Amino acid sequence: MRLVAExxxxxxxxxxxxxxxxxxxxxxxxxxxxxxxxxxxxxxLRVVAGLLARETGKIRLTGEGAQAFETVATACHxxxxxxxxxxxxxxxxxxxxxxxxxxDSTSGSGIGIDAAAEAVGLGGIxxxxxxxxxAGQQRRMAMAxxxxxxxxxxxxxxxxxxxxAAAETMFAGLVKAHLGRGGLAxxxxxxxxGLGAVAELHMAGFAGENVEAxx
Amino acid sequence: MTALxxxxxxxxxxxxxxxxxxxxxxxxxxxVIPFGVGPDLNLLARIGPAILWIGALLASLLGLDRxxxxxxxxxxxxxxxMQETPLVLTVLVKCLAHWIATGLPLVIASPLLALFMxxxxxxxxxxxxxLLVGTPAITFIGAAGAAVAVALPRGGLLVSILVLPxxxxxxxxxxxxxxxxxxxxxxxxxxxxxxxxxxLVFAVIGPVAAAAALRASTD
Numbered sequence: 001m002r003l004v005a006e007x008x009x010x011x012x013x014x015x016x017x018x019x020x021x022x023x024x025x026x027x028x029x030x031x032x033x034x035x036x037x038x039x040x041x042x043x044x045l046r047v048v049a050g051l052l053a054r055e056t057g058k059i060r061l062t063g064e065g066a067q068a069f070e071t072v073a074t075a076c077h078x079x080x081x082x083x084x085x086x087x088x089x090x091x092x093x094x095x096x097x098x099x100x101x102x103x104d105s106t107s108g109s110g111i112g113i114d115a116a117a118e119a120v121g122l123g124g125i126x127x128x129x130x131x132x133x134x135a136g137q138q139r140r141m142a143m144a145x146x147x148x149x150x151x152x153x154x155x156x157x158x159x160x161x162x163x164x165a166a167a168e169t170m171f172a173g174l175v176k177a178h179l180g181r182g183g184l185a186x187x188x189x190x191x192x193x194g195l196g197a198v199a200e201l202h203m204a205g206f207a208g209e210n211v212e213a214x215x
Numbered sequence: 216m217t218a219l220x221x222x223x224x225x226x227x228x229x230x231x232x233x234x235x236x237x238x239x240x241x242x243x244x245x246x247v248i249p250f251g252v253g254p255d256l257n258l259l260a261r262i263g264p265a266i267l268w269i270g271a272l273l274a275s276l277l278g279l280d281r282x283x284x285x286x287x288x289x290x291x292x293x294x295x296x297m298q299e300t301p302l303v304l305t306v307l308v309k310c311l312a313h314w315i316a317t318g319l320p321l322v323i324a325s326p327l328l329a330l331f332m333x334x335x336x337x338x339x340x341x342x343x344x345x346l347l348v349g350t351p352a353i354t355f356i357g358a359a360g361a362a363v364a365v366a367l368p369r370g371g372l373l374v375s376i377l378v379l380p381x382x383x384x385x386x387x388x389x390x391x392x393x394x395x396x397x398x399x400x401x402x403x404x405x406x407x408x409x410x411x412x413x414x415l416v417f418a419v420i421g422p423v424a425a426a427a428a429l430r431a432s433t434d
Contacts, residue, residue, distance in 0.1 A: 046433075049293070049297060050296075050297060051293055051296060051297070051433050052433060053433075070299060073296075073297040074297065074298065074299040076297060078293055078294060078297060080290050080293055081290070082288070082289050082290025082293075083289065083290060084289055084290035084291040084293065084294050085289065085291075086222070086226060086289065086291075087289075088225075088226055088229035089222070089225060089226065089229070093222070093225065096218070097218050097219070097221075097222045098294070100217075100218035101216075101218045101219055101222075101295075101298070101300075102294070102298060103299075
C-alpha cells in the first residue's frame, strides 16, 4: 500500500501555511518531516490525518489493500501533542478502551494490553491511573496505544518529546517493527529518530515558498 | 461502542467526573424552595411539579459543556474523529452515557424531592415518568450546544444559553403532562406523547448537529 499526497496546501485563518507539497510513502517506508518551529509540520500531519481541511491537493491510498479504507484517516494512527488518555482511568482501562473502540484494520491485528505495555518497557504498571505516571511514562503509554490496534499508517507528531535516550531507542525499534510488518510512518521531529537513512521532507519557513519535497 | 459507553460511565464516577454534581445541584435548588416560598402546603403542592422540572432542567445543563471539551483537551477527540465508526453514532453513545450518569440520578432523586414539595403519590409518579422520558431530550440538544462551544475555553454558560430556548418545549410539555395527570379534566396522554415525540426528534437532530459541529470545529 502507498500513501500519496499531491500538491497539498493548507491555510490557517488568512495565512497559507504551506503549499504544493507532494510526497509518496510505500509500505515499509518512513518519511521524516523536518523544519523550524512554525514551519507547518504539525499542520501537514493534521491535514494528512484528515483533522484539518486542505486548501488544495489530494491525499489517497493506492495499491493492494487500499480499497478496505473509506478515508485515509481510517487507515491512520495519530500520535499528536496530546496523549489522548484519561488521567482518571488506569493505563489498562485506557488501552483497553482504545483497543476496543478503534478496533483493528483489515490488514493486521494489534497486540494485547500487557504485551503493548511490555513493548514500551512499562510492563508492571498498567494498574496505575494514567495521571500518576511521569510525563515520559505517559508518552510511552501513548505509544503503546499505537500497538493495541493495527493501523497501517502511523502519523507521529513530535513522538519523542519528553523521552529519555533509552526510550528514544525503544521507540525507534517500535517504528522499525511497524515498518517490518508492512506499515508506513510519517513523523515530524527535531530529534533524530535513529532509524538510519530515511526520506526527509524539509519544510522551509512560513508560507513555504521554497518547499522542497521528495520521498 | 460498548467500550465508549463503559469508559464514559467510569469517568463520570471517578474523581472530577461530576456525575453527582447535577443531582446535588437539583437537591439544593428544590430543597431551598420551601424555605423561600413559606409553609403553605397547598401552594407547594401546586408549584411542586414545575419546580422539580425547572430544577431538573438546570441540573441537566450543568456539566454538559464538558461532554466534548474534556475529549478535546486530552486529544481523544482527534482520534474519535478519525475512526471508521460514524461520528453520529459515537455522539449518540456519549449522550446516552452522559444521561445515565447525570440524568438518571435526577429521575431517581425526584420522588424524594417531591416529598419536600408536599406532592401526593400520583403527582410524584407522573413527575418521575415525565422526567424519565423528557430529560434525554435535554441531553441530546445539549450535545449540539456542547459541540458548537467545544473550542471555547469558557463555553459553559454559552452552552446553557444556546440550549435553553430549545429545551423550553420539553419543559412545557413535561410540566403540563404532570398537571394533566393530577387535575381531573385534562387528559394526560396528549402532552405526554408530545414530550415523547420531542425526545425522539432530538435524539435524531441532536447527534447529527453535534457531529457536524465537531467536524467543523477541528483546527
